[in-house]
Amino acid sequence: MIQSMHADLDPEPFDQADSLAPFVDRFWRAPDVIAYLDGNSLGRLPHSTRDVLQATVDEGWGQRLIRGWTEGWVEMPVRAGDELAAATLGSAAGQTVIADSTSVNIYKVLRAAIALRPQRDEIVVDDTAFPTDRYLAEAVAGECGMKLRLVHADPVYGVNAEALAGVLGPATAVALLSHVDYRSGALMDMAGLTQRLHEAGAIAIWDLSHSAGVVPISLDAGDVDFAVGCTYKYLNGGPGAPAFIYVAQRHLEAVHQPIPGWWSAENMFAMEQTHRPAGDIRRMLSGTPGILALSAVRSGVALTAEAGIGAIRAKSVELGTYLVRLLQHQLPDVEIASPPASERGSHVTISVQNAASVTEKLIARGVIPDLRHPDLIRLGLSPLSTSFAEVAAAVDILVEVID
Numbered sequence: 001m002i003q004s005m006h007a008d009l010d011p012e013p014f015d016q017a018d019s020l021a022p023f024v025d026r027f028w029r030a031p032d033v034i035a036y037l038d039g040n041s042l043g044r045l046p047h048s049t050r051d052v053l054q055a056t057v058d059e060g061w062g063q064r065l066i067r068g069w070t071e072g073w074v075e076m077p078v079r080a081g082d083e084l085a086a087a088t089l090g091s092a093a094g095q096t097v098i099a100d101s102t103s104v105n106i107y108k109v110l111r112a113a114i115a116l117r118p119q120r121d122e123i124v125v126d127d128t129a130f131p132t133d134r135y136l137a138e139a140v141a142g143e144c145g146m147k148l149r150l151v152h153a154d155p156v157y158g159v160n161a162e163a164l165a166g167v168l169g170p171a172t173a174v175a176l177l178s179h180v181d182y183r184s185g186a187l188m189d190m191a192g193l194t195q196r197l198h199e200a201g202a203i204a205i206w207d208l209s210h211s212a213g214v215v216p217i218s219l220d221a222g223d224v225d226f227a228v229g230c231t232y233k234y235l236n237g238g239p240g241a242p243a244f245i246y247v248a249q250r251h252l253e254a255v256h257q258p259i260p261g262w263w264s265a266e267n268m269f270a271m272e273q274t275h276r277p278a279g280d281i282r283r284m285l286s287g288t289p290g291i292l293a294l295s296a297v298r299s300g301v302a303l304t305a306e307a308g309i310g311a312i313r314a315k316s317v318e319l320g321t322y323l324v325r326l327l328q329h330q331l332p333d334v335e336i337a338s339p340p341a342s343e344r345g346s347h348v349t350i351s352v353q354n355a356a357s358v359t360e361k362l363i364a365r366g367v368i369p370d371l372r373h374p375d376l377i378r379l380g381l382s383p384l385s386t387s388f389a390e391v392a393a394a395v396d397i398l399v400e401v402i403d
């Protein structure tokens with residue numbers, strides 16, 4: 001290992017002082033991976049999840065067969081949602097379900113939100129939003145005969161209140177915003193922007209894909225209307241794990257989503273002729289959820305709950321600050337395309353020339369970052385599974401690759 005660093009950049013004291021360090025060993029380590037800095041796209045595999053999956057297959061599917069549904073599976077989307085809400089969403093039980101993908105859930109909440117503002121015909125989305133978010137906002141606008149209004153986001157700092165205010169008006173029905181920008185990592189002021197939206201009479205939908213499990217969230221206190229997000233990123237739920245959907249209690253009675261199915265019916269086993277939506281959060285469901293995948297999500301969420309979101313955020317900030325100091329010291333010419341720690345989620349983005357070939361070389365040497373064409377490399381820090389030593393090793397190898 002290269003020893004180009006200052007004594008105060010030695011990772012060892014940081015790892016020794018880290019109260020979450022024991023969690024690192026609770027994740028599977030791929031033997032060829034020296035540093036995994038892409039937990040913001042796909043979190044590592046917890047050992048407990050392998051066990052949970054094995055048990056769900058053998059004891060659940062294998063032994064209980066169809067009886068499994070009435071022995072707990074039917075309640076699992078709501079129960080998993082409540083567990084997630086308690087662990088990291090800052091919201092009371094009964095407002096969250098886990099099922100379907102983030103993309104499908106965005107469609108559901110966009111249509112549901114628009115239906116709450118029938119006199120208005122504009123949808124706001126930011127111009128740097130994740131593709132799925134923009135595509136869906138555009139598709140729903142087309143489907144509902146509405147206009148799409150783009151709010152300009154600063155490429156590093158994201159959407160601010162002034163920019164948002166500039167596109168709001170009496171026609172704004174809803175805005176779909178990301179809590180953490182997937183490119184720069186910018187952390188938005190969720191409560192403040194939600195308040196702006198409400199002052200304009202609009203509904204706030206937040207995409208929490210890049211903040212759930214790593215940034216403390218206050219959906220209830222922030223007066224958020226709807227939220228969605230992934231569970232396979234910082235929540236370590238597994239590739240393509242089902243996503244969550246949050247609807248504030250005050251909307252539950254009036255809300256109608258566009259993909260009703262037997263799982264959203266008041267009495268799903270009555271098989272009624274006409275769909276009568278459930279009075280509770282189940283009305284956001286559609287069809288049968290994947291129980292194996294949901295079991296894995298619950299196992300990932302349990303780790304987050306055990307560690308505590310406050311401790312997770314504290315380590316995230318420390319890891320990020322440490323990474324930035326290493327970069328400034330060892331690679332002073334590399335441009336950091338993320339805001340400072342207090343205004344950032346849990347990844348640090350750098351802008352480098354030949355980012356694609358740099359990424360390829362990093363991966364060949366056991367460092368896995370995340371390439372965003374054309375010039376950005378995201379370095380994701382998952383506080384539960386990332387050590388300071390891992391970050392230091394990654395920067396050492398980055399130095400060699402760039403040189």
Ligand SMILES: *Cc1c(COP(=O)(O)O)cnc(C)c1O
Nearest residue numbers: 101102103130132182207209210
């Ligand atoms: C990761 C991510 C998605 C992914 O949606 P899927 O339906 O799971 O593919 C959507 N939105 C944002 C902001 C994301 O970061």
